[in-house]
Amino acid sequence: MTRGGQNPDVNDPAAVPSSTVPSAGEPVPPVPLMDPKRAYDAWGPAAEQAVVEVLRSHCYLKGPRVAAFEDAFAAEVGVAEAIAVDSCTDALFLVLRAVLQDRPPEAREVILPPFTFVATASAVVNAGGTPIFADVDPATWNLSPASVAGLLNERTAAVVPVHIFGAPADVTGLREVLAAAGSNAFLLEDAAQAVQATLGGKQAGALCDAGAFSFYPSKNLAAVGDGGIVTTDDTDLAAMVRALRDHGQTRKMYDHDHVGTNSRMDELQAAVLHLKLAHLAGWTAERRAVAARYDAAFAGGTLQPQAVLPGSASAYHLYTVRAPERDALRARLQAAGIGCGVYYPVPLHRQACFAGGQEGACPEADALSAAVISLPCFPGMTAAEQDRVLDVLAS
Numbered sequence: 001m002t003r004g005g006q007n008p009d010v011n012d013p014a015a016v017p018s019s020t021v022p023s024a025g026e027p028v029p030p031v032p033l034m035d036p037k038r039a040y041d042a043w044g045p046a047a048e049q050a051v052v053e054v055l056r057s058h059c060y061l062k063g064p065r066v067a068a069f070e071d072a073f074a075a076e077v078g079v080a081e082a083i084a085v086d087s088c089t090d091a092l093f094l095v096l097r098a099v100l101q102d103r104p105p106e107a108r109e110v111i112l113p114p115f116t117f118v119a120t121a122s123a124v125v126n127a128g129g130t131p132i133f134a135d136v137d138p139a140t141w142n143l144s145p146a147s148v149a150g151l152l153n154e155r156t157a158a159v160v161p162v163h164i165f166g167a168p169a170d171v172t173g174l175r176e177v178l179a180a181a182g183s184n185a186f187l188l189e190d191a192a193q194a195v196q197a198t199l200g201g202k203q204a205g206a207l208c209d210a211g212a213f214s215f216y217p218s219k220n221l222a223a224v225g226d227g228g229i230v231t232t233d234d235t236d237l238a239a240m241v242r243a244l245r246d247h248g249q250t251r252k253m254y255d256h257d258h259v260g261t262n263s264r265m266d267e268l269q270a271a272v273l274h275l276k277l278a279h280l281a282g283w284t285a286e287r288r289a290v291a292a293r294y295d296a297a298f299a300g301g302t303l304q305p306q307a308v309l310p311g312s313a314s315a316y317h318l319y320t321v322r323a324p325e326r327d328a329l330r331a332r333l334q335a336a337g338i339g340c341g342v343y344y345p346v347p348l349h350r351q352a353c354f355a356g357g358q359e360g361a362c363p364e365a366d367a368l369s370a371a372v373i374s375l376p377c378f379p380g381m382t383a384a385e386q387d388r389v390l391d392v393l394a395s
């Protein structure tokens, strides 16, 4: 497992198992779950130079590099506005604060899936909302529109689909159930794992009223620390999030219209992320090629990969399958030196911090937590490493 418990971590020893020594011959090198170091040659030298430039500029916050990265990211996603913040947790929190702050406390229900990282729900609570867990679809593992339909009411302020593992949620289906219920609930996509995923020709981050991304170091677009961003076409919302990330200041310094927080991205992260953005399409293509190979190998077998909606493309932050005897398989993979991970072993509706109040309400999420396992899939993964994963699984 990861140090943090549920967040795929580049420093996680389980993600980088030790070599195995067969009874005869050379030790077999391990295959990590992910290995961001592989791509370093492509971006590292330029980043080292960019970091020195930022240091020598003595401008570390609120400078031109953050603004330039925001423009580049908005253009990449295809939205009018991108607001850089210091994590996806805060990206979710700040949008929800903006959406919830004018509503009475009893009308701040936010519907979200329980099969996600804890930050999706903690952002709801920290923004003054009440998380309401709807079940996930058994094939896509994302928020089920039918389950959401049963929970919508006049108290619903927002619905937060999560594009889990990088596969787009059924945003079209969600819009249909909102329209059928006459609900004007805000749609916020948690795209932490889904940069460059697409649905119907649009990128994640441009599918809902707003999107939230993570640049945590294990993410597909990774900062050299924490980072996140909000995307939206709504210029009023963008102005509010910009104010809230910087102590609620709007017109000028020391002029506070709102109670905000400090959630600014710094110039170092923006400089590095901006130059890595230029490589992202290639890295995403590499992830998709590995995933296509696994998909072909697993077709008709007992391992069931996450289904990707027609007309959509996953960003494959994690290539994950449902496995009949998951824990035995995990032990076998680890013994064979193949990195793997279980995300997420306990769904959020069963977590004590959310009162554990909805036991049994999300059976599909429960079943997934008991059966999923993520396999190595990352840019720079060699064909020989893919062969090894497939050989061990075939045995």
Ligand SMILES: Cc1ncc(COP(=O)(O)O)c(C=O)c1O
Residues within 6 Å of the ligand: 007, 008, 086, 087, 088, 089, 090, 116, 117, 119, 120, 162, 190, 192, 193, 213, 214, 215, 216, 226, 227, 228
């Ligand atoms: C689905 C999801 N939402 C939110 C987050 C929080 O992102 P961050 O670590 O940037 O705060 C993560 C991070 O793992 C995530 O996977």
